[in-house]
Amino acid sequence: MIVVPVKEGENIEKALKKFKRKFEKTGVVKELRRRQAFSKPSVVRREELIHAAYVQQLHQNQE
Structure with missing residues (x-):
């Protein structure tokens, strides 16, 4: 449960922003969106490998 303490006189929009x-x-x-559609473990692994290659290429370009 998320608790957002609101000080007296504090704007409700500011408290709502903290909550969000x-x-x-x-x-x-x-997590909810991830669970709505099943993806095969092989597809998840392939996406992770593609992302890792992309990140590694970004790091190499910076050096």
Whole structure:
């Protein structure tokens, strides 16, 4: 459960923004979207390899 302490006189929009930020950090929505569609382990592994190659290429270009 996410708790956002609101100080007296604090703007409700500011408190809502804090709540949204905390909620986003928990990763609930991201996990929900990931679970909505099944992806085969081989497809997940291939995507991880492609991403790793991309990141490695970015690091090599910076050096």
